[in-house]
Amino acid sequence: MLKEIPLAKVYQFLEPGPVVLLTTALRGAANVMTMSWHMMVDFEPPLVACVVSNANMSFTALRTTRECVIAIPALGLADKVVKVGNCSGRDVDKFEKFGLTQLPGTHVAAPLIAQCFANLECKVVDMRLVNKYNLFVLEVLGAWRDTKQKDPKTIHHRGYGTFVVDGKTIALKSRMP
Amino acid sequence: MLKEIPLAKVYQFLEPGPVVLLTTALRGAANVMTMSWHMMVDFEPPLVACVVSNANMSFTALRTTRECVIAIPALGLADKVVKVGNCSGRDVDKFEKFGLTQLPGTHVAAPLIAQCFANLECKVVDMRLVNKYNLFVLEVLGAWRDTKQKDPKTIHHRGYGTFVVDGKTIALKSRMP
Numbered sequence: 040m041l042k043e044i045p046l047a048k049v050y051q052f053l054e055p056g057p058v059v060l061l062t063t064a065l066r067g068a069a070n071v072m073t074m075s076w077h078m079m080v081d082f083e084p085p086l087v088a089c090v091v092s093n094a095n096m097s098f099t100a101l102r103t104t105r106e107c108v109i110a111i112p113a114l115g116l117a118d119k120v121v122k123v124g125n126c127s128g129r130d131v132d133k134f135e136k137f138g139l140t141q142l143p144g145t146h147v148a149a150p151l152i153a154q155c156f157a158n159l160e161c162k163v164v165d166m167r168l169v170n171k172y173n174l175f176v177l178e179v180l181g182a183w184r185d186t187k188q189k190d191p192k193t194i195h196h197r198g199y200g201t202f203v204v205d206g207k208t209i210a211l212k213s214r215m216p
Numbered sequence: 217m218l219k220e221i222p223l224a225k226v227y228q229f230l231e232p233g234p235v236v237l238l239t240t241a242l243r244g245a246a247n248v249m250t251m252s253w254h255m256m257v258d259f260e261p262p263l264v265a266c267v268v269s270n271a272n273m274s275f276t277a278l279r280t281t282r283e284c285v286i287a288i289p290a291l292g293l294a295d296k297v298v299k300v301g302n303c304s305g306r307d308v309d310k311f312e313k314f315g316l317t318q319l320p321g322t323h324v325a326a327p328l329i330a331q332c333f334a335n336l337e338c339k340v341v342d343m344r345l346v347n348k349y350n351l352f353v354l355e356v357l358g359a360w361r362d363t364k365q366k367d368p369k370t371i372h373h374r375g376y377g378t379f380v381v382d383g384k385t386i387a388l389k390s391r392m393p
Contacts, residue, residue, distance in 0.1 A: 051375040054233070081267075125391045165349075174257060195372070198228040201387050202386050202388065204383045204384050206382055209294065210377055213302060
């Protein structure tokens with residue numbers, strides 16, 4: 040049920056600031072973490088910046104493989120998303136523990152997550168700010184959305200497990216993409 | 217009615233991905249733009265990354281003065297926020313045109329915006345990714361919230377003038393700040 044997202048529309052998924060999952064695969068071992076520190080950097084090809092703490096196992100995988108998937112969960116996954124953020128891939132297989140299904144990507148070895156409504160396959164394109172800020176610049180190589188999930192509500196972290204959920208949508212007259 | 221926000225709590229305002237206003241002041245001339253491409257980079261001192269297109273007048277002001285204010289508007293300002301994004305400071309004094317009130321900051325020459333519920337005074341601390349990506353790293357020097365605005369709803373851009381408004385808040389058991 041995955042439909043490809045045109046690269047020019049990728050920013051519409053990340054710009055609103057949803058909590059996301061980040062998957063990596065290092066020497067065949069997939070891992071997943073929870074992430075809120077990301078932003079769009081360019082429209083097309085879509086560039087995304089993100090901060091991954093060097094205390095996380097995912098940091099080493101991302102720096103080594105230079106590949107990842109940003110998977111965007113809807114509200115129904117909120118409980119799992121927080122639990123993924125509360126433990127480490129050093130101690131547990133988070134996919135198995137939380138019932139998250141890996142799907143093979145087209146562009147990278149890191150897995151997509153079947154339960155997420157959008158998945159963005161990414162490669163690292165700039166590491167200049169990694170040593171000082173743990174800040175990676177990614178290029179989105181391919182993007183997928185689950186057409187079965189209609190009007191997904193994303194969650195936005197407010198600190199200490201408090202999240203605001205997407206509410207109503209409004210349309211204003213903008214000249215901007 | 218502005219109350220200082222502890223620097224350690226600044227991330228709680230930006231992490232959810234709200235549309236913000238960015239003010240600058242170049243040689244005494246203040247300007248303001250609308251921005252959605254920003255993210256937290258560190259908790260304390262709070263570091264924020266943002267992308268400001270080099271087509272914007274604000275880009276030159278930010279690169280030259282290395283100072284700005286990130287002002288966070290609530291839903292009631294949505295119409296003005298979009299209009300600010302639809303025009304250029306080259307053609308118009310946006311503060312006057314849209315009835316946005318400048319307040320003097322404590323740390324920087326760029327003005328706070330009285331109508332916004334939070335204002336973050338920032339200096340540029342890293343320009344290494346400016347030439348290639350228009351990406352600035354900022355440090356928040358001081359932060360203020362308007363205590364008269366209770367439970368402000370922020371807006372999150374979805375592209376082409378469509379915005380999702382903050383909905384309900386949920387609390388989950390997280391070990392993370």
